Amino acid sequence: MGSGLGARPVINIEQNQNFVWDTGLLVWVAETQPGGGGGGATTIADGADTAEGFTTDAAVVTDVGGTVSGKLRGLVKIFASVWDSVNGRLKVDGSGVTQPVSGTVTANQGGSPWGQNLTQLAGTAVDVNSGNKSAGTLRIVIATDQPQLTNALKVDGSAVNQPIVLDTPTGITHGKTTVTTAGTRVALASSTAVKSVTIKALVTNTGTIYVGGNTVSSSNGFQLAAGEAVSMDLSNLNTINIDSSVNGEGVTYVAVS
Numbered sequence: 001m002g003s004g005l006g007a008r009p010v011i012n013i014e015q016n017q018n019f020v021w022d023t024g025l026l027v028w029v030a031e032t033q034p035g036g037g038g039g040g041a042t043t044i045a046d047g048a049d050t051a052e053g054f055t056t057d058a059a060v061v062t063d064v065g066g067t068v069s070g071k072l073r074g075l076v077k078i079f080a081s082v083w084d085s086v087n088g089r090l091k092v093d094g095s096g097v098t099q100p101v102s103g104t105v106t107a108n109q110g111g112s113p114w115g116q117n118l119t120q121l122a123g124t125a126v127d128v129n130s131g132n133k134s135a136g137t138l139r140i141v142i143a144t145d146q147p148q149l150t151n152a153l154k155v156d157g158s159a160v161n162q163p164i165v166l167d168t169p170t171g172i173t174h175g176k177t178t179v180t181t182a183g184t185r186v187a188l189a190s191s192t193a194v195k196s197v198t199i200k201a202l203v204t205n206t207g208t209i210y211v212g213g214n215t216v217s218s219s220n221g222f223q224l225a226a227g228e229a230v231s232m233d234l235s236n237l238n239t240i241n242i243d244s245s246v247n248g249e250g251v252t253y254v255a256v257s
Contacts, residue, residue, distance in 0.1 A: 169195050169256035178250030179243055182207070185216050188253060189237035197237060197255035200229035207246030216241045224251070 019028040053067025059074040060066035066074075084091050118126055120136075127136035177188050188199065201209045201224035210221025212229060221243055222230060234240070242251055 005033040006099065060229075097112045131225040167195065171257040172254065173237070173257060174252070174254040176202075176252045177242060178248055178249065179209075180248065182244050182247045182249075183218065185210075185214075185241040187238050188242060188251075192237040192255070192257075193235060194237055194255040194257045195235075196231065197240070197253055198229055198231040199224070199240070199242075199251050199253045201226050201251050202249060203227045205246070205249040207244060209248055209249065209251055210243040210245075211251075212241060214241055216243055216245060218245060 019030055021027075022029045051067035051068060055069055057067050057070035059071065059077045061074040061078055082091050083089075120126060121138060124135045126138065127134050133139075135192040172193055173189075173194060175189055177186060179186055187196075199211060203226050205226040208218070209218055209224040210218055211224060212221040224230060232240075237253075237255060244250065
């Protein structure tokens with residue numbers, strides 16, 4: 001033909017054949033479809049599918065529209081920022097070390113039996129009352145290598161430390177007391193503050209001494225034969241009285257205060 005234009009490309013179209021636009025050659029090319037007997041893979045030109053996009057599409061790292069290529073590149077970019085390639089793990093911050101949890105942490109029990117009321121011990125009902133121990137009494141064992149306590153244990157409701165004070169006697173009082181008339185009780189001594197006293201019947205006595213309170217007599221007193229003694233804790237010597245079965249017999253005593 002005398003038009004002066006170059007020859008037009010000739011495309012042989014076969015039935016059921018698809019074509020795609022080759023953006024590099026600027027021509028339509030036949031799409032290769034896999035078929036029976038080992039057909040080849042389908043070739044789609046870069047950017048030809050608008051949903052797939054270009055391999056150079058910008059990474060999409062937020063919840064916005066974009067091509068599949070852009071979203072995949074976004075995922076790679078996100079994981080690359082937190083991936084520790086040396087230790088093969090995800091980082092939760094920039095330190096690369098284990099991070100402690102501080103502040104208030106709330107854990108919900110859910111369906112697991114994390115809390116359990118203990119009603120039996122080895123098949124025996126747990127003892128909840130005071131008194132003698134039984135098979136249901138829970139026991140606490142303190143190890144012999146228990147570390148020393150930093151703070152003292154509270155022994156009462158005052159919420160303050162309670163010192164242990166040993167009430168060590170600092171004074172001594174002694175004396176001798178006799179019963180003038182048998183059957184007539186007398187006070188061991190005048191009012192004298194003490195912590196304890198030991199009373200001993202005179203070794204020369206021939207009868208019995210009766211020790212007690214302000215109603216003591218031969219019928220109810222604590223009996224002491226000659227040379228016998230009794231000790232007791234009390235606050236004052238005048239609370240003790242003695243009686244005798246024989247006139248003029250008595251006791252000696254020594255007390256601490």
